[in-house]
Each structure stands twice: as C-alpha cells, then as structure tokens.
Amino acid sequence: MTLSPRLPFFVYGTLRPGEPNHDHFLRGRTHTEEPARLVGAALYDGPGYPYAVEERDGSGTVHGDLVTPRPEEYPTLLAALDRLEEYAPDDPRNLYERIARQVIRDSDATAVQAWVYVAAPPVAARLRTHGKLIESGDWATRPS
Numbered sequence: 001m002t003l004s005p006r007l008p009f010f011v012y013g014t015l016r017p018g019e020p021n022h023d024h025f026l027r028g029r030t031h032t033e034e035p036a037r038l039v040g041a042a043l044y045d046g047p048g049y050p051y052a053v054e055e056r057d058g059s060g061t062v063h064g065d066l067v068t069p070r071p072e073e074y075p076t077l078l079a080a081l082d083r084l085e086e087y088a089p090d091d092p093r094n095l096y097e098r099i100a101r102q103v104i105r106d107s108d109a110t111a112v113q114a115w116v117y118v119a120a121p122p123v124a125a126r127l128r129t130h131g132k133l134i135e136s137g138d139w140a141t142r143p144s
Helices: 020-025 071-084 121-130
Strands: 009-011 030-039 041-045 050-054 061-069 096-105 111-119
Touching: 020 071, 030 111, 041 061, 050 111, 050 121, 061 071, 061 096, 111 121
Parallel strands: 009 111
Antiparallel strands: 009 061, 030 061, 030 096, 041 050, 096 111
C-alpha cells in the first residue's frame, strides 16, 4: 500500500467554514484554514453538495478554502474525508476522485499543491452535459 503525501486539502462545498460538515469533520483538527481558489475547473450543484469538474480548456475558477490539518490529526482526517466523499483508490464506482492539484492562496497569490476531491470522470461527463453550473464558482454564494 502506497502512502499518500501529506498535502493540505482544498475544500469548496459542505466542508467550508459555516457549512454543515465543517464543524463535524474539521473543527479542532486544522492548523490553518484560508481562502483559496482552484483555477481550471467549474462548479456544479450536486444537488445538496457541489462537484468541481476539471475543464478541458483550463477556464473557470472554483472558490474555496485551503485547509492544513494539524499533523497529529492528518491520518484520521484523511480517512474521514475519503469516507465522506465515498472515495476509494481505483474504485470505478467513485463519485469523486482525490487528486493533487495546484490551488492559489487568495492572500498572496502563491500556488500550493493540495488534495482536491473532483467529480469522477463518468460524473464529470454527465454534469458537463446535464448539470446545473454554479456560475460564480462559489458554493457559499450560489443562488438558492
């Protein structure tokens, strides 16, 4: 079994501060949480939770937060987030894939490598064709 690198997480939906899963999964487990963005992706309504979909043309931006776990919490948090997102390595039934991508810190525009849960390829294809795009790229400001 290959160990995953200890990267921060880019969260863009129900794990963001003020959203329902933030307190349950992240409160007390993080070292820092800061606004950031993922460039080259679009945001779609699940409904009830969002999906980031990588854009083939590199356009689009998804707004979220870069979350750096406390070191002693990392293994437990990684496992908990994989369960929440129903992600298992190489499982064709995944709705999300956990991938490493560059995200941009809003505070100073530096690029940081982070884990991002993006729509798995079959889900992404369906969303591109029939999904409800969140044009702002920001789950927190989506229209009700």
